Amino acid sequence: MTIETAIAELETLLGERFSRSKSDLDQHSHSETYFDPIKPDGVAFPETTQDVSEIIKVCSKHNCPVIAWGTGTSLEGHSLAVRGGVTLDLSLMNKVLEVNAEDMDVSVQPGLTRMALNDELRATGLFFPVDPGANASLGGMASTRASGTTTVRYGTMRDNVMGLEVVLADGRIIRTGTRARKSSAGYDLTGLFVGSEGTLGIITELTLKLHGQxxxxxxxxxxxxxxxxxxxxxxxxxxxxxxxxxxxxxxxxxxxxxxxxxxxxxxxxxxxxxxxxxxxxxxxxxxxxxxxxxxxxxxxxxxxxxxxxxxxxxxxxxxxxxxxxxxxKPRSTALVTDVCVPISQLATAIEETQTDIENSPIEGPILGHVGDGNFHAILLVNPQNTAEIRVAKELSAKMAERSLRLGGTVTGEHGVGMGKLDLMQAEHGDAWSVMGLIKKAIDPKSIMNPGKLVNQN
Amino acid sequence: MTIETAIAELETLLGERFSRSKSDLDQHSHSETYFDPIKPDGVAFPETTQDVSEIIKVCSKHNCPVIAWGTGTSLEGHSLAVRGGVTLDLSLMNKVLEVNAEDMDVSVQPGLTRMALNDELRATGLFFPVDPGANASLGGMASTRASGTTTVRYGTMRDNVMGLEVVLADGRIIRTGTRARKSSAGYDLTGLFVGSEGTLGIITELTLKLHGQxxxxxxxxxxxxxxxxxxxxxxxxxxxxxxxxxxxxxxxxxxxxxxxxxxxxxxxxxxxxxxxxxxxxxxxxxxxxxxxxxxxxxxxxxxxxxxxxxxxxxxxxxxxxxxxxxxxKPRSTALVTDVCVPISQLATAIEETQTDIENSPIEGPILGHVGDGNFHAILLVNPQNTAEIRVAKELSAKMAERSLRLGGTVTGEHGVGMGKLDLMQAEHGDAWSVMGLIKKAIDPKSIMNPGKLVNQN
The missing domain is CATH 3.30.70.2190 (Alpha-Beta Plaits)
Structure with a gap:
């Protein structure tokens, strides 16, 4: 088994910072929504960019999948090891590296959470505004292009990440962007890696814009x-x-x-x-x-x-x-929808969704970041009840189809992961195949979070 | 000759909308700066996306370079046919397609200029803010990730383009983005094509954010x-x-x-x-x-x-x-520099640049969008005087090296084109090779504006 060979090498390489314990595998098998738990083959706890690079080199050699893990709060099964492999738990890489108060920017490691960052910034008069609700890691927020309650004023992660350090699928370490506020120096790789859900590389450092309190x-x-x-x-x-x-x-x-x-x-x-x-x-x-x-x-x-x-x-x-x-609802979990439409279409989109839910056998309270045209129906299902899950998926598909018809997107802020994979062709048409070309060019062996975001045959 | 074969087919395909007249070739051989004129082999004047697609299919079949042309106001030789081929003059594709005043967005063709757009918007109470000075085409502004005087408040083209229609190197037509204000649906292809300088495809439609007057x-x-x-x-x-x-x-x-x-x-x-x-x-x-x-x-x-x-x-x-x-300065042209640094480094960057220019034999007034940390020295040279050009290039290289050292970029808003190609390795390191991988994946024959932005052997 190629994965087993990689695991053996990683055990030697990392010692105590590699685990196959039941509790570690269990902990990294869950998502916050309706997906069944899926255990990785092992969990690595890198402390440095160099660690990440060496781990990926081993995985690359043996075609072993590598899945990044921040706080596990994503909602579309992004961090589930659907093809097995090694989960890279980045929680030890949680430092603030440099605060540039004059330039209103900060460099951080990917495992730092947004609340921990804001705690450290309090005395500077600055803050990091993106707020998806969960106390997510900043690497995870960048990877899913998170946004949330403050986006109507301060933008999404796309707008607030200035630069990245990324370890590629062959272990090479690259830097994208600079601390300048703008640049026309070639393809926007920062923008490409933001929202790429760990499928193109592992983010090991982020330079973020800050704002005045x-x-x-x-x-x-x-x-x-x-x-x-x-x-x-x-x-x-x-x-x-x-x-x-x-x-x-x-x-x-x-x-x-x-x-x-x-x-x-x-x-x-x-x-x-x-x-x-x-x-x-x-x-x-x-x-x-x-x-x-x-x-x-x-x-x-x-x-x-x-x-x-x-x-x-x-x-x-x-x-x-x-x-x-x-x-x-007792014993329930949620299928969380996440459409975003042009604001002129928002009332139509919400009202038609409410009618659909009222006419269905399940409950689905609605809340949303309505200033962006983005809302969620929290469709409540018993995870053991396949009929309920089917109904929820049908409601979700109908919302997605409506959003596209109204000029919107099937995911405003939660990302693709596994949950929205089937909707990518409908949203992007041929442009989805261009994403596939990019994936294949940058990760030819498809070891970076395989089974997510792009169509991988 | 493969280019000649393509030209013959295009003459048949386009009739009067294809030109090899001296005046058309001359007009599309110039840039606004110090580069020597370079004539394309022919100039096509498409009127529709379908035209663009058919032209590119012919060019792809015969490995003939395709170079987009908006208003010819770019400053790094972006639209010069350095490897011959067909210049695609998009000036006939200059319509406003749809104004969505409620959603504050607009869809336009790429040959429309920013001033023409704002003239059409005047009665709506909305405007398009990006202002690079020249009355550039909006397709060209997107392609170079233009910004300018208003960026400190309204952002660059990266921040104001919501979606694109693009014709790829094989003639396929794709759409990126939606009219929703945000999305997490996969790789940010809109952001990738913005700033790609015609090297990945031809932009045939843009959806732009508008702002209230x-x-x-x-x-x-x-x-x-x-x-x-x-x-x-x-x-x-x-x-x-x-x-x-x-x-x-x-x-x-x-x-x-x-x-x-x-x-x-x-x-x-x-x-x-x-x-x-x-x-x-x-x-x-x-x-x-x-x-x-x-x-x-x-x-x-x-x-x-x-x-x-x-x-x-x-x-x-x-x-x-x-x-x-x-x-x-009589008989002079300009080598325009374009560095952008973190704002805390701006005084240092400008003062050291001024000293260098004062100690050189040429003149170079400085102006800039200093709210972004972006400034230009307009280095005045006699285009016949190779010694002056050499001095200007040395000053420019020194500014670029200083900008990188201070945490900045070698081009804040003018782009790479031919003029900044030699600086890409210094700015991006290994990340430049990732741009090359993307280029090769999306334009495997390298027919889209070859010789620009990426390293093409």
Whole structure:
């Protein structure tokens, strides 16, 4: 067995930093969603870029798959070893390497989590804004082109990664990008590796853009009679150019799930959760504009969270909503959809999705980063119930087809992994085969996270 | 001759839309800088994507190079037919295809110029912000990853292209991206083709982000004793988070050249030209902050341009500065450098460059988009004088080496073309070979703009 030969060499090479223990294999066999657990053949714990390079050289020699692992919080089975091989757990590579406060950038290792980075940055007056909810690793966030609640203001990982160090499938170490704010020096390799889900190489260092901590932050919670009213409020606010830092939708079912966790006691109606960053006066002015627009769309209530603790509680609730929803149905797991459409199509997309879910036998609360046109139905299924899983997959496929028809994408921020592989041809047509050409050119033996993102015969 | 065979087939295919006339070949043999003219073997004038596809199929069959031509305003010889072949003049593909005002995006053909687009958008309240100075075609701007004066606020072409239609080297037509504001659906092919300089395919359609026309615009002109003072003002303003729409430096020599054109009569000192976009009150507040910071850095004057005509005159002067500088020395052409460094290194980079130029026998006024850390020395040379050209190339190489040492790039916005090819290995190391792998995978016969951007043996 070629994988077995690689494993034996890696055991010699890494000693205690290589494991085949049941607990380590188990821990790296799970995803957060409905996929069955899949164990890798071994787990490596590199500490340096050189370690990663040497591991990959061994794997390359023996055609052994290599799968990167950050915090295991991805939602499309990205880090499952579907063809066996070695999982590269990057949690020991978790250092901040260099903070350049004057240039508002930072270099970090890939296993560092976004919250740990922001803890280290607190005294500098700077912060890293991309916030997918989970306390994901920054390497993982780059690999899935993560975004989340703050994207409407600060962009996605694509917009906030300036440069990378990457170990290629042959063990070579390359650097992409520079610390300059822009460049026209050839193909945008940084942009290519961001979102490549470990299929082209392993990210071993990231240079990230930072942003100034805003002088003032304000948050608003606003209830509506219908999702349509809430979405129309979002569209109008965006078109007015009101600079929101976050604007999140929770439908009534999501609010009910959140309430069941005893948190905020919100009325069980569709809600917008909004945050503004800026000067005191700008924040107040923007909130007033939002309130007027919401009123025009028959808002039921508009509460302004001025205290930091109230605001933090609010966003904690939003972050915990996914778990609150999955816990709202006993023994359930979730198939999380992730479409993103042009904002003019958002109300149509959400309303038609709600109707489909209402007409189905399963539940699916909806929440989303509606300022980007991105929303998720959390389709609740019993993982043992194949009929439920089939229904959820049909609902998901219908949402994807609708999103493409409306000019959108089948995944706004979760990525392809295994879960969205079947939708790539529909979204990209012949362009998907170009992705395959790139994959084959950079990873000719297909050892880097095989079975994900591209079509590999 | 394989090229001759292709030419004969194209003459039959295209009839009057294919030319081998001396005037057409001459017109497509020039660049705006110091490169010797190089004539293509023929010029095709496609009107549709299908035309482009059929032309490329013929060229592919006969291994005939294909070079895209927008307005011919690129600065690194991108559109010169260094290996002969067919120049694809895209000027007839110049339509606005679809304005989606609600979603703030637009679909256009590649031959449309940025000014023509903004003329068409005027009534919508929206505009396309990327402004490289020249009235370049949007396809050309995407191909070189252009940026310019407004990038500090609105980003580069990389940030403003949402999707593309591209004809590949085998004539296949693909689409990249969607009209959704973000996506995690696989490799970022849009980002890969933006900046690929026609070496991977021909862009036949672009979907672009639009922005709301600002309610108020203010402009300031500020003179300083030294370039260092001006740059320190920029750095501090950026770090304070003052949102500038443009912040441009002209050194004293640039101002002298501009004055010689009889335009503004500015004191012959280093100047910052700044523009603010926002509400009336925000613009006034931001300008006041800039004025205070400039004062702390010994500014000599601070003039506020409130009238539209004064502001337009100011920016016309900035746009014409390149020509004013080249006209300041009889019979001269320019070797235009284009480094971009982290902003903390900007003063060092500019001051050391000025010293080098002062110690050389040639002149080289400096101007730049200093908010991005990007500046240009316009090195004036007599195109017949090989000694001057050699000196200019040595100065340029020294600037490039310094930029890399300071964490920057050898080209902030002009691209690679022929002119920066020799610097790619130094900037990218092994990552340059990855660009070569991608080129070979997507254009295996190397017919798409050969001799540019990548290493082609």
């Amino acid at each position: 805003p002088p003032a932050i304000g948050a608003a919670v606003c209830a509506f009679k219908t999702v349509g009213d809430a979405v129309d409020t979002v569209i109008e606010t965006i078109q007015m150019g009101v600079p929101m830092a976050r604007i999140e939708l929770l439908d009534a079912a999501s609010v009910a799930a959140v309430n069941a966790q005893g948190a905020l006691g919100l009325p069980e109606q569709p809600h917008l959760l909004v945050e503004f960053h800026g000067s005191e006066s700008a924040v107040a002015e923007d909130a007033e504009t939002l309130k007027e627009i919401a009123n025009e769309h028959r808002s039921i209530s508009f509460n302004w969270a001025t205290k930091t603790e109230d605001r933090n509680k609010l966003w904690q609730v939003r972050h915990d909503a996914y778990h609150a929803i999955t816990q709202s | 600002p309610p108020a615009i203010g402009a300031a002109v500020c003179a300083f004793k030294t370039v260092g003072d001006a740059v320190d003002t920029v750095i501090e303003t950026i770090q304070m988070g003052v949102p500038m729409a443009r912040i441009e430096l002209l050194d004293a020599a640039s101002v002298a050249a501009v004055n010689a054109q009889g335009a503004l009569g500015l004191p012959e000192q280093p100047h910052l030209l700044v523009e603010f976009h926002g509400s009336e009150s925000a613009v006034a507040e931001d300008a006041e902050t800039l004025k205070e910071i400039a004062n702390e850095h010994r500014s000599i004057s601070f003039n506020w341009a409130t009238k539209t005509e004064d502001r337009n005159k100011l920016w016309q002067v900035r746009h014409d500065a390149y020509h004013a500088i080249t006209q300041s």
